[in-house]
Amino acid sequence: MNNRIRAVSRRTFLGGAMAGAGTIAMPSLVRSQDAYPSETFRVVIPTRQGGGAERIARAFDAAWSQLLGQPFEYEFFPGAAGQIGYEVFVKQREHNGHNLLFGNMGPEMIMYATQKPDYKFPEDYIYFCRTDVDDSCVFVRKDSEFQDIQQVVDAAKQRALNVAVSRIPHPASIGILALGEQTGGTFNLVPYQGGNPTQVAVLNGEADIGTLPIAGILQLGDQFRVLTVFNKENIFAEQTNNAPPVNEVFGTTIPDLYSSRSWAVHTNWADENPDKFQKLVDTSKQVFEDPKFLEAYEKTGAPVEVIKYGDRETCTEYALSMVEFAQRYAEILSAEKG
């Protein structure tokens, strides 16, 4: 009896296993040919959890996941100024449209230009949906001796000022270097590997000033004062005590320097699947009209004025301009000298 039971169960098991495998495989085959998206999106974020990128990505997916009908899962690879995240995305993630990257184009393209990693832009990945334009700013703690940017530059002409920065390869770092170059001040960049530790360095007074994208600073508004922005116009004049744009004060010609996060996907997948890629593009654009996104973003305490859509062309143009900037300041931005 035992033998019979065993024989039957073995047969049943094999039959069941084959049927089960068929059941699992068939719909996925059908799904993979027809429906998109058919599974959870896995998102690589090349910065630390709890940072600005995660804040925007999660607010964005509150609306986008409903439009696409699939949830999002996040993985964080903050090391080597984001290089790890990009390498993992390009080399280790399947190029199937369900693997996305959400990065901060400015610093990460500067890293791309200075570190010369083993992947190519835009051959390996493309940015297709810019979510924000977050102007770089110079800020001090509330009780700082510096009341305005003029005082900062005057002091920088007397002694090298310590500037807390998130990373050396960053648009805000380029901004302060350009300011020093054009006004004769000396700024010594001290990298703190992330926006949060950079804010702490200014708060605890070990750095004289800090330079970061403005949204994170306004989020902790009570504790800091913004002195200037690296843009033609300060759209947060009211919240920043009318801090003037840097070129307006010094008559300098520093270009607009801002951080812009964007969604990215593998280039070859986008080229081979134009319809599916178009679905990503269309739905991501729709998100900007969806109140769920703005509500979710507003809840984080960051200013919604930074939210600005940009298409693939805008993103590519911005990304390549960052490479150009990085090459201009290559000697200061990288460990390789002369």
Added chain:
Amino acid sequence: MGWDGALFVELIGNSFQLLWVIVPAVLFGIVIGALPGFSASNTLIILLPLTLTMDLDVALAFMASVYASSHLGGGIPAILVNMPGDGGSVPTTFDGYPMTLQGKGQQALVLCFVASTIGGLITSLATVALLPYLAPLGLYLRSVEMVVVMVFGLVLIAAIASDDLLKGLIGGFFGLMLGLIGADHIYSTPRGTFGFLELYDGVPIVAALIGLFAIAETFSMVEREAIVPKSETDIARPRWADTIDGLRINLKYWWQTIWTAFLGMLIGIVPGAGATIASFVAYQQSRMFSKTPHLYGTGHPPGIIAPESANNGVTSGTLVPLMAIGVPGGATSAVMMVVLQYQGIVLGPRLFIETPALAYGVFFYMTMSYAVMLLMILPLARYMSKVVNMPTRIIVPLIITLTIIGAFANREYIFDMWLALIFAVLGYLALRTGYHVTGLLIGILLGPLFEQYLLRSLRLGQGDLTILFSSTLANILWVLVVLSLLLPWLRTRQTQRALERAGDTARSGL
């Protein structure tokens, strides 16, 4: 500040009402902590879609309980099988595992449980009482001061090397060299990675500690029938009396539990510092102030109490900068920040005025979770300690499987499994040749942090080395470093002289 008696009563009531989530979360956290590679922050990231849908109070109680209990869980395998669950549990192995080998595993577990829970309990209560004053305290420990704090940890290499200075220092410096692997802290340029992407972020700590400690130990375990040598198995048989004995020892070292817990809390408040630094510094400080420093590393109870109490003191400390200035103190508090922001909570000083119930609530939930932990875990020490009587032919494959999975689970790289095996061979060779793997691991763990703070300080000093002596607090800490090197040496010399004198008296008496 919005703080009054009614709020106090309300928060206590809330904590009791949330016991339905705190109890399972504590159990879950202990298991997570005991499994190498499964940290609280990684687990909370995975569970984020779930926590985002919970009520805010429930989510905070869940996350605080998982976080706190995972720190306790890490001590269990560290003591029983020399397998630290995370960096913060490494110093627990120094005296915990020797106690197990002496057949006192149950007492060691009780020491760990009581020190962890009492340490966590008093610091979370202290945080509630002193929260607005604690936040600025973290701002006093800047990069320069953190260099000295790191030196406290690194000094342990010299202490461990005291038996065989050359071998100890070789191990320590080799560890520091390995700690240099990865992207540099200024320009983010990868160094010494041999082209392996998996090393860009430095040597993975979990793979290193799993290999050097857990797997290397299993290689030597297979040479005997059970973890505890046969001569000690009678002593190792679980008894309630041993639990009571453990409590008695805890009581004897009550002051040790308290001050190391506060040391941990203080280190936790500094954003970026964490349980690993706290437990190493606490162990080193405990040894420095001890009258019997030579007993450390041989199964000395304060060697378990100090790191365990400190790494649980960190849990409440690390939430202080998050709540008070809106900056997360570590990886787990960064996950909590995501949940808080998702619910529209604006963190920072205003939080205490606008929503004091929330600002203080998280510390009440943490206090409750420590109370639950103490009641739940203490009776289990008796049963957990039975592990050491299991035949090695069963326990060794189990440990190897669990640890190899743990090496993978942390970052999901197959590479890390191979790396753990390479470290295991290295650890086994070190054991066989009299090199101490601890020195090596301290180098790997603290080396990158030391380098980061040192380079940052030197950059702040714009090349001027005297920046390292530029603050009063840093200078006081430097003096303490020198004292911590001298004191144990002076004490040992004093003991030797006393012994010599006693010998002379005995001889002259003859």
